[in-house]
Structures are given as structure tokens and as C-alpha cells.
Amino acid sequence: MLEKKWWHEKAAYQIYPKSFCDTNGDGIGDLKGVISKLDYLKDLGVDIIWLSPIYCSPLADQGYDISDYYDIDPRFGTMEDMDELLKEAKARDMYIVMDLVVNHCSDEHEWFKKACEDPDGEYGKYFYIADTKDYKLPNNWRSYFGGPVWDLLPGHTDKYYMHVFHKKQPDLNWENPKLREEIYKMINWWLDRGVAGFRIDAIMNIKKPNIYTSYPADRDDGLAGIDNMLHDAEGIDDFLHEMKTETFEKHHAFTVGEVFTDRPDALEAFIGNNGHFSSMFDFAETIAGKSDDGWYKCKPVVWGEEYKKAAFGTQKRLGDIGFISNIIENHDEPRGVSHYIPEADVSDTSKKMLAAVNVMLRGLPFIYQGQELGMTNVAFHSIDEIDDCSTLDEYQVALDAGLTPEAAFKAVVPYSRDNARTPFQWDATANAGFTTGTPWLKVNPNYTGINAAEQVNRPDSMYHWYKELIALRKNPEYKDVVVYGEVVPYKEEQTNLMAYYRKGTDRTLLVVANYQHDAQDVVLPGTYKKVLMNNLETLDLNGDILHMPGYQVVIFEM
Template sequence: MERQWWHNKAAYQIWPKSFYDSNGDGVGDLPGITAKLDYLKDLGVDIIWLSPVYQSPLADQGYDISDYQAIDPRFGTMEDMDRLLEEARKRDIRLVMDLVVNHCSDEHIWFKKAVEDPEGPYGQYFYFRKGKNGNPPCNWRGYFGGSAWSLVPGQSDLYYLHLFHEKQPDLNWENPALRREIYNMINWWLDKGVAGFRIDAIVNIKKDLAFRDYPADRPDGLSDCRRMLSEPGVAEGLGEFLEEMKRETFAPHKAFTVGEVFDTDPARLAEFIGPEGHFSTMFDFAPTCLGKDAQGWARAKQPTTTQYRDACFGSQRQAAGVGFLANIIENHDEPRGVSQYLPKDAQDSEQAKTCLATASVLLRGIPFLYQGQELGMTNTRFERIEDVDDVSTHGEYAACLALGLTEAQALDACAQYSRDNARTPVQWTDGENAGFTTGTPWIGVNPNYTRINAREQQARPDSVLNWYKKLLALRKDPRWEEALVWGDCEPVMEEEEGLMAYRRTGGGKTLLVVCNLSELPRSLALSGTIRQVLLNNQEGGPQPGFDRYAAQPWQAVVLELEQ
């Protein structure tokens, strides 16, 4: 595999609205990000993935874009963006934007012109279809619940497709004129100095144009729109679009790209992240899919740490010899990782949090941290559904009620799985509003900020924050880089429940990562003699010269073994 500049980097996702507010209006902004670049550099971040800051009505928090080449005033100005790019460059940090091109906003000029003249050229930028027997064209359910079709404004039987929010009309990628508009926009940003893109919801750009009905899978009589994506021919057509986009934009700029790709056939992984793949990398969503249910959050179950391990190892095996995955514990669409993967009685344990961090960061692939993850931020608690901003959570709340749950039970489900758990403000200090803003935060701060915050952890050597610094520094250390970046990843001791252990080998070095993701102490026999202990999140444990040790609950160690 040809080595690329991004292979040995660490990435960090910023949700701008909740990162840091520089002007006291309660909303995070671009100057706020610039102000925290030194913090990110000290953490060990090389790539920032910036969630949408484009002009938007924020029906879906910026993933409904009304102007791709303008900054929303809530976040600042284009001059602020240029300064962020410049200051990041000074620190050798590259900026990756969010590319949202499956859909735009219904306030985009393209959609406004399409509504004015559905038969005109802009009507072909979207999927406009006649209804069927007084109903929408087909029974697809959108990702946020409800029909994926809404009436075109001013029309009585003409619908537009929106797989997400009704204010997010899907763009018709079958139209070459639309694709050319998108490619021009991508190149405009790359020419400005953006290093690449995280590519949102990209598997959805190819539709089954038959728009057929499928068997209902919930009491609402609708069928999950993802059923359509599995139709023969859809995946093949997707590849043609992605290759054209790469050829016209990414490849000439040598851009770094990370795809949001779900449900990929392992046999086709090379098409996405192989040496000639559509993208540089793609997220490993296998762990995030654990415990989910077609009926929604009402039937979801929290995964065990063994299931988490097995999902990670399954992905590692699939990607071996193919390419690099982007490894995540959490992101803006998921609950907080420590609240999702750790047992309830371990979610306040810093040792458990550092153990989970170690298990993920040192896998083969590119570690992607999400803001606040490095502090061990947890889920929050919503007392009322009115306290929830996220449109997806409101849809799931309604689905829970439809399945017979009480309002309290439905709220409990939302408290566990809501995307707003990841969108509460970053907890910088134990001061007012967690140091996020001098104004009123746009969404409530997690009350535990007085215990969990960056200022306290920066001053404490054994904090979660300082452990993440050690992990990222170890991965880049020239002595271990051959093993921890480009080397093989071999799972070991898989017969042990709740234990996640793997060997990283390369450059004549063998490292063993052992994470006891359980409350049980255990005696472990190793596959070799310990040469040295590189990291240990607890006192005691493995010693050089031995080939076994007693692993304590939630103990994480990184060992060099004798050859």
C-alpha cells in the first residue's frame, strides 16, 4: 500500500454550534474554534473535521444548506473562515469540511426556482413525482420518520423526495447539470485551501428510480428507505457517480476524503477505500450499529463490551490488506461513547474511559475523536421532550409512543440514544455555562460539567484528557510508528469475555495492546515475554521479563514484547 500523508494523523470532529462561543450569543462560532487551536495542537490533533458552517436555516443543524459558498452569520464570516484556515495551517493542522450533497435546503435558490417552474431546468435538480391514488408516490419512510415525500409548495398532487427532513429535498444526481454545479462548488473550496471533505450520507445519492412500494415494517404502514438501497443496480450506479466526483474534484487536488458509508458489502470494501477507491477512508460504523432495532429506540439494547470488541475486530479483519478505516467511538449522530459502550456503573470511572479510549485509538486506521470525547463527556438527561432540539429524536419519540410506550418510557429511550447527547456544549471549565459562553447556551449544558471539564483535567496528570494525549503521541512516536500506524493488527485472546487485546507488528517491533473492558480481574498468559511497558492506566500490573500478569478491572496496557 502506498503511504499517504494522512495515514499517521489523528482527526478531531468539531460541532461548531457547541464547541466554543467567542461573542456571547450562546452559539459556538468560527473565531471560537480559532481560539482553541492551541488546545487541539497540544492534544495531538492533525486534522479537524468541521461540521457544517454553511448558510442554513438549521432545520437539521446545518445539514440543510441554502448556500454552499457562504458562511452562516451565526458562525461568523468568510473572513473568519479564511483566518481559521490560516491559523490552522501555521500549526500544521489541516481542515476538512462537511460535504452535504445528497440534499440541500428547501431555501436554496435551486429549489425555489424548481418550485416556481417544476417543468423547467431546475425542476430536474430534484425528484418531483406525481402521487399515487391520492397518496405519495411510494411508501418509503424517511430517516427521521414519516413519509419521505412531501407536496411541492403550490401543487396538489406533485411531490418531492426527501430522505431526511422535509426541508432537505434530495438532489437528483441523474442530472449532469446538477453534478457539474456540485463539482464546481467542491473545487472552489479545495482551491481556497480546504484539505478535503467528510462526505455526508453519500450512499443515498443513487436511487431506485422505479420508486416501488415495499412491505411495511412498522405500524405506520411505511418501509425504511434503506430497503431501497439494497436493490440490484443501485450500488453499481453509486460507484459511477463517486468515481466521476473523485476524478473531477478530489484526485486533482490530492484531497483527503472520508465517507459516511453504511451497510457496505465487505466484498466491495476495496471499491471505497482500496488503493484506487472512491475515498481515502471511511468510518467504521460496525460498533455504532450494535443493539439497534428496525422498530426504533423502543427496542434498542445497549451492547456489551464483548460485542463492541467483536464488532471492531470484524471490521479490522475486513479492512486488512485493503485500506485504512476511520475508527470512532462517537460522533454528532450518536450518543456519547462512554454512555453507550460502558456498563452504567462504570460510566463515571476514568479508568474505564481510558480503557475504552485505548481499545479504539490504537487499532489500525485513522483515529477520529469527537469534541469532548477526550474529556470523557457523558450523555445528559432530558426532563421533557420539549428540551430536545434534534429532529431525529422527536421522530423516534413519536415512534416509541406509537409502539405503546408511556411518555416517561419514551423519554428514557430518547435520553439514552438522542443525538443531542453529543451536541451539548463542550465543558471547558467548572464556571458558568461550563466556560462555553458568557450568554445563554443554545442548548442546555450537561450538569456534570462541574466534575468533567478541560481546565481541571489539564492540570491533573492521570486525567482522561492527558491519557488521550499519551495515546496520540505514542501512535506518532518514530520508535513505534511502523507498528502502530502501518503495521498489522492481529486480535488475540478472543476467548476471554470483555477483554480486547491485539498485537500491532511492524518495523521489527511487536506491541501488545490489552484492554480489560470488564469489572473482573483476570490472570493473563501472554504470547511472549514483556520487554517494556509503554503505557499503563493503573498502578501495578505487567512487568518486564514476565509473560503473564494479573489484569485489574478496566486496566489498559501497551506492551512491547521480546522478538
């Protein structure tokens, strides 16, 4: 049986601080900006706020390269600002969750600087450092951002260091108990300070197989995908169990893992009643159509079918094992409404349909900033407008595969992480009300039509649709069925229909969505008691035949 936890009935929200709200006019969002918008989030119904990294960082990978785990980067504010945020959140019964990035740090971290000074000393053992042999790399693993995972150790011509991400993100050696002790000390320091928990970044990478193991090359660069390493690494559970018992468990902290794995026992191991984390994100929808060869090889998908298949697949595997975290988008993905809905069909109607089928699934809904407004991908015009290192790498991969610069740009931009990182659209004033200065990344030009100020005051807006979905989740009458009710697919075989029951102990809901442009008829299973939500003003029901225009979604109480 699933053990009930305090966070199960909550709604969570991810803030990408750099793009959220800038209060000092430097073009970069800050902690004072987050504090200033707490009431906006409280009104939406948000309880848990995950902050993407705000630690000191050179921002080579937007803060996921940490140079000091114990301090706030001056671009985002001060530790006093952080304490103020924790205090103000607590006053509103809200919880702050930080990003925990412990697979790697920054090459500007004190540990790595000391490792460069003395690779054979204490701090050299905090990292993966290997001697060069005729300048041959220890293995042929390809980093997530392209190129080998090895680079020459700064100041040395006879040693390499490993980085499975950016070259400014040296991997930490979790085999070293002293390193693990330092990490646990840091985690407990933040929990003692008042943080409610962590979103745990890239955690599957902390366990490596023998670093001298190479794999068959899968591209012309002679390198092999990093997934091979993940498949071969064994023993990660020991590290994660130790981390949990030494830190999270002592503080009753909420943790949500970024877990990419095809282990058959993954759900039980990671989020079962004795799992490593409270929850983990469901990425099944995000990987549909993706290719190991690069973004330029991504295949078009029929979202009405693919989204349904991915979501139901996770729910079936999950059963009563644990509590998943459901997402439409995050800082590493393009905007969901642009990704999961054909471009010609993107409208408030289709956006509301997507929101409903996701939020009504069993699990913790995580809303990414701007998702509640229906923010979309950006019309980038050239590669020079792109900041994201991952997109720049994929652009080069496409060029190396023989695509023209125009074709390569067109192929990768729809998947760029910058689509989700453009400044939050607060109002229709200059720079969408995000900053009085020059924003660090271009503002989406559609901010005059899509912004919070307009939507908060319009009852039929996306904002109010999300507010209503969250309110339904917390409504005392329906809370039990929405939070804990079983997900049972309905008419799963009907093309581009995503319909499912939420079956509780004393109530049954039915979510019915026409996930396509064309109208279609659906035979309802019987009479309904009440329409709880409908993204259209009409309900065309003839007997038990529901005629649904394109992208209509209805939530019935049966």
C-alpha cells in the same frame, strides 16, 4: 499493497461548531471560537480538523440542510473568519476538512425555490419531483426521520418532492449531469480556497432505484425502511468515481466517507488504492444492539464482547486493502463512554481503557470534541429539553408502539444525538466557559467535575491519556508499528478480554484490556521489553500471569 499517504500518521478531531466555543455571547459557537482553540488542539496532538456544517442554513437539521454552499452562516461568522481559520490552521501545520452534504440541500436553497416556481423547468430537474395520482404517494419509503419520503411541493397540489431525511431537505437528483456539474464546481471552489478535503455526508443515498418501487410494509404506518432503497440502488460507483476525478484527485484532497453498506466489495471500492475516498468511518460498533423497529427496541449488549467482535471484524475484513477511520462517538451518536461502558462502571479508568483499545487499532483515529475529556451523556429530564429532530421522531415511534410517555422518554434518551451536542466543557465557570450568554442547548451539569481547564493541568487526566496515545502514534520509534502494523487478536476466546497485537516490521506491541468490572487473569505470551502505557499505577504480574483489575488496559512492547 497499501499505498502510504500523508494523512495516515495523523490524528483527526471533529468539531461541532455550534457547541464548541462562543465568542460573541449569542449562545452559539462560532469560527472565531474555533480559531481561539487551535493551540489547545495542537497541544493535544490533532492534525486534521473536521468541521460539521457551517454553511448558510435554516438549521432544521443543524446545518445539514444547506441554503448556500458558497457562504458561511452569520451565526457562525463570515467568510473572512473562515479564511482566517484556514490561515491559522496552516501556520500550525493543521488541516481543515469541511462537511460535504450533497445528497440533499435546504428547501430554502435558490435551486429549490426555482424548482417550486417551475417544476418542469431546469431546476425542477435538480430534484425528485413526481406528479400526484389521486393523492397516492409514488412509493412507500419511510424517511430516516420518520414519515413518508414524499411531501407536496410548496405552492402545488398536484406534485410531490422527495426527501429521505427531514422535509426541509429535498433530495438532489444526481441523475442530472447539470446538477453534478454544479456540485463539482462548488467542491473545487472550496478546495481552491485552501480546504484540505471533506467528510462526505450520507453519500450512499445519492443513487436511487426506480422511485415508483414500493416494498413490503414493516410497521403499522404502512411504510418500508429506507434501507430497501439502498439495497436496490445500483450504479453509485459511477457517480463517486466521476466526483473523485473531477474534484478530489486534482487537489490531492483527503476525504472520509459516511458509508453505510453491506456490499461485500465495499472496502475495496470505497477505500482501496483506487477507491472513491481516502478513508471511511467504521460504524460496526455503533450499530450493535440497534433495531430497525426503532430505538425503543434496542437490545442491551455485553460491550466487552460486542465491542471486541465489531472492532476485530472490521480489521479482519480490512486487511491491507485500505485505511479505515475509527470512532468512539460523533455528532450523530451518544457519548461513547456512556454507550459502551455500563453506567455504574463509568470512571476515568474505564474511559481510558475504551480510548486505548480504539486509538490503538489500525486506522485513522477521529476524536469527537469532548471525547478527550471523557464527556458523558446528559441527564435530560423531559422531552421538552430535546432539540434533536431524530430523537423527537423516535419518541413518537415509541409512543405509537404503546409505550407510556415516561417509558418512551426513558427508552430513547440514551441514544439521543443531543447527548453529544451539549456545549463543550471548557472550565468550571458559568455555562462551562462555552458562552457568556444563554447556550442554545443545556450544558451537562457535570461540567464542574469534567472540564478542559482542570484536565490540561492534571497529568493523570483523560486529556493527558489521549495526548499520550496520540504521541505514541507519532513517536519515531513506534510510528511504523502503530500506524501500519497488522492487528492480530490475542486470546479472542477469553470473555470480556480485548487483546491484540500490533505487528510491524521490526517491533511488536500487545494491547491487553480487561473489558469488565471484575478482575481477571491473562496469560501473557512471553516476556515484554517495556510497558508503554498503563491506565493504573500498578502492574500485578506473577510469572506470565497478569492479574488485571476491572477495566485495566496495558500497552506492552514485546
